[in-house]
Amino acid sequence: MNAARENLTPVQVEFKGNAREWFGIWIVNLVLSILTIGIYSAWAKVRQKKYFYQHTFVGGRNFDYHATGKQILIGRIIVIVGLVVFSVLSAIPFLGILLLLALFTLLPWLAVKSLSFNARMSSWSNVRFSFRGTYGGAVKVLLLFPFLAVLTLYLAMPFATRARHRYVIGHHTLGKTPFAFDAPISKFYVAVLAGIGWLLFFGAVIGGAVFVTMGDALLSVLPDPEGATDPAAEMTFIFGIYAFMLVLFIPAGALYFAMVRNILFNNTVLGTVHRFRSTVPPLGYVWLIVSNAVAIVCTLGLLLPWAQVRKADFLARYTTLLVGGSLDGFVGDMTDERNAIGDAYGDIEGLDLDVGI
């Protein structure tokens, strides 16, 4: 590997989208989704994915997203019908427990389906990605390890996190070329501690300040048992919750995300020769996310497309592919495109395992 490392050529990841263009697409998506009582939203999702994939370039070649609106719509209908049936049946006492068990066994399967669908529908430079994780592996990293980590009072959670990323990244391929990931556990602990540290430090600072300045007045903010509270107190209460989110939870989450993203990229190998480098500055990312959130809330959502483009641009700017050899050598698998249709129902919304690749 050392020999390969010396010949690595850095290639900058570029995001070439802009807020004006994406705003136009986004607002048309929104209008058509409303006019079709939500049906168009499946096509809107495809257009959104295509916009961000196709405007992301590595070495002059962009990504692409190949799912069709129809595939997404079918997937969504299946999920909605499943959820309705589940919630109606789960009200029946004994059946409820059985259904919950069934859901637990189904969850890893759904996750594998969803990952493989999304991988197959994504390509870079005309080569499709694929995901070949097993059900057993998914049971381990999604159910067993997190459960064991909870038994250690969450102290071992970073081990479960690392195992999940190892599983998800390690079973992805670009064409026939596999990804692999491993990293020292200490880095994951550092990221978790940074997030918790932010929560504790700023939680203490704000908590102290609030009690000193407001004291008893704080009590009047609590909801009345009969439900009808004074509007001014309601507003204070809601405003307080938003302020808490903006200062505590959103930044802590962003800090953790940025650090984990760097760990994931910096320790992933593609086909034993290509490597990645992510140098996202954690505090810079916190600022980006918090200012985006403020901009979106203040414009009642109209600046959402601007914020999304700004984030994509920011992340791309700190990401580099270290090419060992040539970008021309990736070869696709003949079977990938054919199987993709059979897995159309595997697109399950909301089963996002938050992996940065």
Add this chain to the structure above:
Amino acid sequence: MAVPGWFLAARTSRRVEARAVLSTTGGDHLGVLDAGGNALASAPLAQVAFGARVGSAPRRLTFPDGSVFETDSHDAVALLEGDTPASRLHGWEAFRPRLIGVVAVGVAGVWALWRYGLDIMVAGAVALTPAPLLGAMDAGTVQALDRLVADPSELSTEERARITGIFDDLVAALPPDSIRAGQDYSLGFRSIPMVGPNAFAMPGGSVIMTDAFVEAFPDSDMIAGVLGHEIGHVVDQHGLKQVYKSLSLYILVALMAGDTGPVLEDILLEGNLLLSLSFSREKELEADAFGVDLMREAGYDPMGLARVFAGLGAMSGGGSDWRSTHPASRERVQRIEDLIAAQGRP
């Protein structure tokens, strides 16, 4: 004409500079040539798949064998492709004055969804909810209550029988069309010191009254007042509507706003809190009005409910206590008195 671009053979990342050439002899035929003029791919134009135009990304033309020609010459591709629904879509998305109209429609649409769409979704969901499901939901809530905060009631059997009698009087006085098929009104007693004098209603028709309430306001008219108010919540399905409203909002945000990312989704959903709080005020007043009517119908003094709120206000004492700075109870007493006055005393 020759369009400059890049050629990628099927299922490989190998990318070479190339140009696409349209020949019209013997039907439209699209060919791709490399710099040396060698043919790389060729197919009848009708068999070439045109990737949708998305923003300013390169256009991608896929040949039947899976090879791809990509180019930034958008105008040339538009000419080849002709007028299709996909190309018109791109026109609507362009950032020009016409987009202001699209934005206006979008804003109006979101407002209409918020104002009317949510209520329609909620009404539909309530109508589709089977009564046995409501009963099961009640049972689940009561179980959770018993596990977490509630203790068995310490009221005497006679006292319970007296209050259950009042409850039955009220239920008997309900207009027949306000009872859903299979819905079962029942009253339970619990000791829940945490919430003080209080009563709550669940969507299936279960009402719970706390011991503290009976101790503080043993008067029959006052008990009838609060029970009538709670029955009002059940009849108008306030609790169920609240649940469905949050759920519908979540679905709408997820569908309409697209992939907003986890952080933004959280922020948007916090909006629920805003909605539910301002909502509950309105619902409380509606339930008050319903309760007043029902009490009169069942032969109780409608002022009983007003006396409960006056009592709750007085219980917390005057002066420095936070409740006295709180107009809620006084405002509600006033409203109930207005309602009774408007209907004329029985």
